Amino acid sequence: MNSIQAPFPATPSAAASAGTDLSPLQAVIFDWAGTLVDFGSVAPTQIFVEAFATFGITLTLAQARGPMGLSKWDHIHQLLQEASIAAQWQTAFGRSPTDADVDAIYARFMPMQIAKVGEFSAPIAGAPELLTWLRAQGLKVGSCSGYPREVLNQLLPQAAAAGIAPDHVVAGDELLAGGRPGPYMALANVLALGISDVRACVKVDDTVPGIEEGLNAGMWTVGLSLSGNEVGYSPEDFAQAPQAEVNARVAVAEAKLKKAGAHHVVRSVAELPAVLQQIAAVMRMGALA
Template identity: 55%
Template sequence: MTYQPPTRLHAAILDWAGTVVDFGSFAPTRIFVEAFASFDLPLSLEEARGPMGLGKWAHIRALCDQPAVAERFQRRFGRLPTDADVTALYKRFMPLQIEKVGEHSAMIPGALEAIASLQERGLKIGSCSGYPRAVMTKVEALASEAGYRPDHVVASDEVPRGRPSPAQALANVIALEIEDVAACVKVDDTAPGMLEGRRAGMWTVALRFSGNCLGLSWEDYQALSHEQRAAARQRIDAELGPCRPHYLIDTIAELPAIVDAINARLARGELPNAH
């Protein structure tokens, strides 16, 4: 048998918060702040955003490993945070997240139109998230009411390891019956999501403005001047550059043009791991 590389994309694997819903990725970050506050541990929104893209238990572990947060924990409890403490915070976080995720579930402007355009091009739509299944069930239901119904969804606790492991992306490949990972594009607003796609052997597209990197609401983003957006692009591109995304775009609304560009590259025989 001879290897025949794909000549076009067959699937897009999309993140959720900050990519297709919840402009600014506020649902998870604000709940982290609230969960830590319930243990009398101050946490800023900026600190909460730091490990975004990881599974939520791993996110809390990463927060507790930050020197400033660990110092606050030691002052409050007289010891450094253990895995048992992380689990206690996670158990406080989860019901809050399930209860309040609907407050930040609106579709990102242009997302439905972009996804419909990908489907018109023959792409299947997979998806994955740092949310566990208990949260994803609610997020999926709200998105379905808004008109977004991906072909497959993989939650963070449905694979052995979450992002930046490639497991969730590859679980989509299996479920969608995609024959070659090079025929997939992974779209995400976080560094772990980019690494997930890279490690899965896919094309990768990073989103600058709709998610965690900018961390603004749609209204505040719209109010930015041309100069402010240019400065933010420069900062975010430098931040995500080490993850080696194939493309960086402002929001998912620009994705159909990128899919056309990737299809042209595939038709020329180019593959994602070569770049």
């Protein structure tokens, strides 16, 4: 049976005894689904399929995952630009999809997502211990999401009860400047957390737009392959998947995230401490993001 382990000290005393030095890093800014919670980023994917189905439009899970990382309105808009989906819309409604149609699907999507997101609030293995460990090193913990604020308001209390409570949270619909792949949500964390240098921040994400967000903000970026959208296993599917299949999917995800510009790619946040130590070490030698 496949599983993820968290190979890092979970307490301040253990971290100190290990001689960890993360200076001059100041903050780590995380995505949510597929990064801190919801292994496989299952919640948003399934709801996109269900929301489109109410309009008579059939999406595959692979299609639904395609634009993941964007704000949900932008995600729906992007899906409607895909030729096969646009053709279905033309057949069903006799015209090409418009922004008003995006609004209509979004209005249908939102209550469905709000109702379901709590079912997928379980932390990814090692995530609560990681946040404890980061704070023991004196780092701030930021976060941002493609989820709208209404959805996050349902997710955050349940995640906090399970040990996932970043110092700051930015939702995908609350900045006038927009969302990913722009740098705005990441930079909003910088302002809120009082970070003095964006180059002392690490953006951690499982999607290409999330990696691009970090790069556009001038940060170090770490992509997550196995736990996130690009591999797309539910926890149950991952536990039973043949190792060769897992490795093949991970390889494809790693290549995609590296092509997007990620400085490092690991399987999940459980492997992040060693990467942060590598980044800190090269920074101390004068390297910049």
